[in-house]
Amino acid sequence: MLDIKLIRERPDWTKQELTKVGFSGDAVDRLIECDAQRRRLQHQLDELRAQRARQSRELAQLSEQQRESARGDMRALGAHVAQGERELAELERQAEAMLLEMPNLPRPHVPVGAGEGENKIVRAELEPRAFDFEPLAHWELGQHLGIIDFDRGVKLAGTRFYVMMGAAARMERALVAWMLDVKVREQAYLEVWPPLMVNSAMVLGSGHLPKFRDTMYRDAEEDFWFIPTAEVPLTNLYAGEILEAGRLPIYLTAYTPCFRREKMSAGRDVRGIKRGHQFDKVEMVKLVTPETSDRELETLVENACEICRRLEIPFRVVQMCTGDLGFTAAAKYDVEMWAPGCGEWLEVSSCSNCADFQARRARIRFRRAPGDKPELVHTLNGSGLGLPRTLIAVLENYQNEDASVTVPKVLRPYMDGLEVIRPQARREI
């Protein structure tokens, strides 16, 4: 959520910045008008209430008879106040609704661009491997090895579901455990096991509601939303709280399944495990002081890159231009791994600095020193990494000519020393 004061004081600048992220400035004018009305009414109402309080206090001093005669006027005044309160509530609701639909503004250093086409590759590491045979796509490898079962996934749940068995299931678990170990042991993150369902206030705080309502699963009867990413519970962990400055920065990590309806991408990426309704992810979230967030984004990206590097899989970092930032990000980098089988760069991590956008919604604040006014923290989040796509990259990069797959060195200790995945015996399937 943007700061209404900023919009009020610098409307033209706000509109200009919103245009950079592809959002029409018209809403700003409507918001400012609504806000001005709201403030006018609030002022009138405040005075009315002050008058009521004053007269009501005087009434208390009067005798019962005198009081009786004054009641008529007082009743009218009370009704007047109630009417004003109703109108004010409506104006507040409208202003709030507009504000909640407005995307974040870009950080000043983010390159201006209209969309995906103008993103910039800012870094690339490791050379794609030269194959002397035609590399298979992961769905071919997975089926050949008997470790990914698409048909049974569909049987159990429906399209966009699959079942991992044997070495794939084992590798999924190995990846999770290994990534968490790197986060916790070497990158100073605190491991968290959050709820996988949260209430609507949390999803509002993270910026997923109201705009992305139909991208999420929810309980039909109760106020539970299945998390689309661990970013939601992690970012909201300290929602509504005022933290002491000494506690910042806070680095959090969690492995969770993620649930997404994927209505927006119907028909896209239907093959393989690239895009499912449920997937695993290790997530990183940072709560930091405002002046450090730009720097913290760089190290967040580096934390994601380190995972790719140790898996020895070619990757690149893409800086999003203003037009591709999405709703909550003020700056964003994607980390992409090369997948030689399906021949594409796979987004395995998306690292964002949300500045105070989520903190304002979720009211996450800190105090620099005792007695100081609370300030909003800055929040950042990034995948560290998304599991299915990482698994795709592992399978496709580490495949051998006989369609077996070599296990990356870093994962072997997590897989009982297994070095090569070969077709599974029938009974294992």
Next chain:
RNA sequence: GGAGAGGUGGCCGAGUGGUCGAAGGCACCAGAUUGCUAAUCUGGCGUACUGGGCAACCGGUACCGAGGGUUCGAAUCCCUCCCUCUCCGCCA
């Protein structure tokens, strides 16, 4: 799910219709004082919106789990919901 108790400021905890943003204590901050990190005393100490001032600041309003209601006036009375604790039931 049933019964009971309860939700008040950073924490503990008073307050059952008016002068309560709310006693008292703890914590915290500032100052004073004592021949050393402790004690004592004095003062300060919520959040948000809003009016005024360049500003430290001054004023108004709202907020006592949430939402409705009664009333001239609600932390206080009534209703609904949520949450916590205890006991019972049920269950992975």
